[in-house]
Amino acid sequence: MTAGIDRRATTAALLADRHDAGLLVVAGLGAPAWDITAAGDHPLNFPLWGAMGGAAMVGLGLALTRPDRRVLVVTGDGEQLMGLTALPTIGAAAPSNLAIAVLDNEHYGETGGQPTATGSGTDLAAVAAACGFPTTLRVREGDDVPAGVDACRAAQGPVLVVFKVADDVPDLVVPPRDGPLLVERFRAALGV
Amino acid sequence: MLSDAGITLVGFVPDGGLRELIGRLGADPAIDTVALTTEEEGIAMCVGAHLGGGRGAVLMQSSGVGNCINMVGMLGTCQVPALLLVTMRGQTGEANPWQVPMGQAAGETLEALGVDVRRASTSDAVPGEVARACEDAFGGGSNASGGGIAVLIDQAVIGVKSFDTGHGGPPDPGSAP
Numbered sequence: 002m003t004a005g006i007d008r009r010a011t012t013a014a015l016l017a018d019r020h021d022a023g024l025l026v027v028a029g030l031g032a033p034a035w036d037i038t039a040a041g042d043h044p045l046n047f048p049l050w051g052a053m054g055g056a057a058m059v060g061l062g063l064a065l066t067r068p069d070r071r072v073l074v075v076t077g078d079g080e081q082l083m084g085l086t087a088l089p090t091i092g093a094a095a096p097s098n099l100a101i102a103v104l105d106n107e108h109y110g111e112t113g114g115q116p117t118a119t120g121s122g123t124d125l126a127a128v129a130a131a132c133g134f135p136t137t138l139r140v141r142e143g144d145d146v147p148a149g150v151d152a153c154r155a156a157q158g159p160v161l162v163v164f165k166v167a168d169d170v171p172d173l174v175v176p177p178r179d180g181p182l183l184v185e186r187f188r189a190a191l192g193v
Numbered sequence: 194m195l196s197d198a199g200i201t202l203v204g205f206v207p208d209g210g211l212r213e214l215i216g217r218l219g220a221d222p223a224i225d226t227v228a229l230t231t232e233e234e235g236i237a238m239c240v241g242a243h244l245g246g247g248r249g250a251v252l253m254q255s256s257g258v259g260n261c262i263n264m265v266g267m268l269g270t271c272q273v274p275a276l277l278l279v280t281m282r283g284q285t286g287e288a289n290p291w292q293v294p295m296g297q298a299a300g301e302t303l304e305a306l307g308v309d310v311r312r313a314s315t316s317d318a319v320p321g322e323v324a325r326a327c328e329d330a331f332g333g334g335s336n337a338s339g340g341g342i343a344v345l346i347d348q349a350v351i352g353v354k355s356f357d358t359g360h361g362g363p364p365d366p367g368s369a370p
Contacts, residue, residue, distance in 0.1 A: 027241070047244055052267040055237030062241020062249060065202055065225050070245075086230035087237075094227050180271030184244060193246025 005167035006143050008104045012036040012075060014150045015102055019043070022071060022154065025063055025191075029056035029076030031111040032170070033104055037075055039174040044190035047183055048176045054084030057101055061091050064099035064158075067191070071098050073153055078105040078119040078163075085128070091159050092132030100153040100160035101129075106168040114168065129161035136160040194320060196223040198327030200276065201247035203227070204235030208254035210280035210351030215252065232257035233264040236341075239275035240267055248331050250276040255283060255299040255345070256292060262302060268340035269307035274330040277308065277343035278323065284348040288356050300345055309338040314347040 016026065016037065027047045028034040033056075034048035047063075049056055060074035076084075081103050091099065107120030119125060126137040136156040140149035140163065149162045177183055195203065195218065203218050204227045205211065218226050229235050232253045239249030253261075258279060268275055282289070283296020303310050309329070313322040322344050329335050330342040 025245075049267075051270070052237060052240075052264050055233070055240070055264055055267065058234040058237035059241040059244070061227070061234075062202060062238035062243075062247070063245045064241070065227070065238075066242045066245030066247035084234075087234055090227065090230045090234055180267070184240075184271050184273060187244050188246065191244075191246060 005165050008036055008166040009039055009171055011146055011164050013040045014146055015153055016040045025070050025072045027056050027060045027074045029080035033075045033077050035174050038176040042176055044186040047187055050178050053080055056080055057084050057087040060099055064096040068098055074101045076103055078103055079109045079117050081125055082118055088129050088132040092134055097158045099158045102153050103163045104166045105163045106166045108168045110170050126161055126163045134159045134161050138162045141165045196221050199248050200250050202242040202249045204229045204238050205252035206232050206257050208280045211252050231260050233261040236261050236264040240273050243273045252278045255279055255281045255296040258299040258302055259295045265306045269338055272339045275341045276326055276330055277341055279343055279345045280351050281345055281348045286353040303343050307338045308341040308343050309336055310343045312345045316350045319346060
C-alpha cells in the first residue's frame with residue numbers, strides 16, 4: 002500500500018457539521034461515493050453510480066442554480082481525469098460557491114488498482130490553477146488536511162483541492178442506487 | 194422562448210446554426226449560460242440544475258451527440274428532465290463527408306438511450322416543437338422518456354454550410370469545420 006492520508010478520515014472532516022452549513026454534496030462514482038456514505042448517508046448527498054467524469058459538472062449545475070449554498074464535489078483522480086474538460090469550463094464559469102475535493106490515490110481502486118496519470122506526473126491542482134481556479138491546494142500530510150478542508154468549505158471558489166490519499170480499499174458502504182430516489186430526496190430536502 | 198419555459202441554465206458548444214440563439218441567451222438575465230468544453234458536460238450540468246430546482250438545456254451540433262452518449266444515460270436512469278436542442282449536419286446537401294456518420298446516427302443514438310426525440314424539419318415548425326418539448330419535459334406533459342427530450346433541427350432549416358473558397362481549392366486552413 003502506498004503511504005498517504007486516510008480517505009475516510011479526510012471525507013469525514015470535509016463533511017463535519019455539514020447541516021449547519023447547508024452543504025450540498027456530489028460524489029463521483031466508486032470509492033468517493035462510498036466514502037461520503039460512510040460519513041453518514043444524507044438526503045443532500047448525490048452519489049453517482051455511473052456517468053464517470055460527470056461529478057464536477059453536476060456540481061457546477063447545482064452551484065449555478067443554488068448560489069446561496071456551498072456545493073462540494075468529492076471525487077477520485079480517475080473520475081476527474083475522465084472529466085478533465087470540466088476544469089476549463091468551471092474556471093471560465095467561475096462559481097464562487099463550488100469546491101472540488103479530489104481523493105487522489107493514483108489508482109483505479111474499483112477495478113484492480115491500475116495506475117492513473119496522477120501517479121506519473123499529472124497534477125490536478127496545477128491543471129485547475131491553469132484553468133483559472135482562484136484556490137487550489139495539494140494536501141500530502143495528515144497535518145495539512147484541516148487547511149484543505151477549510152479551502153473546500155470556505156475559500157473563494159471555484160476551489161480544487163487534491164488530497165493525496167493511501168491506495169487502500171476500505172469497506173464498501175453503499176448509498177441507495179435508485180437514481181429517481183436520490184434525485185427526489187435531494188430536491189425534497191432542498192424544498193424544490 | 195426558453196426563459197418563458199422556465200429554463201434557467203443553458204450549456205452549449207457552438208454551432209453556426211446556433212449562433213443567433215447563443216447570442217440572445219447571453220443577453221437574457223433570466224438564464225445562466227455556460228460555454229462547455231465538450232457536450233457531455235452539459236448533460237451532467239442539467240442534472241445539477243434539476244437537483245437545485247432549476248431547469249437545464251444543452252445546445253449542440255449533431256456531432257456533439259456522439260460526445261454525450263454515456264452521460265445521456267443518466268437522464269433516463271435518474272428521470273431528470275432536460276431539453277437538448279440539436280442542429281443537424283450530415284443531411285441532404287452536406288458538403289463535408291466527415292459530418293455524415295454522426296449526423297445520420299444522432300437521432301437513433303439518442304433514442305437508443307431512452308431520449309424522447311422530436312424533429313423540426315422547417316423553420317416554421319421550430320418554435321412549436323421547442324415549446325412542446327419544454328412543456329412535456331418540465332411541465333408534466335407527455336414525455337416518453339421521463340427524462341431528456343431532444344429536438345433535432347434539420348439542416349434544411351439552418352442551411353448548408355458552404356466550403357466555397359472562391360478558387361476551387363480546399364477551405365482555407367483555420368476555417369471552422
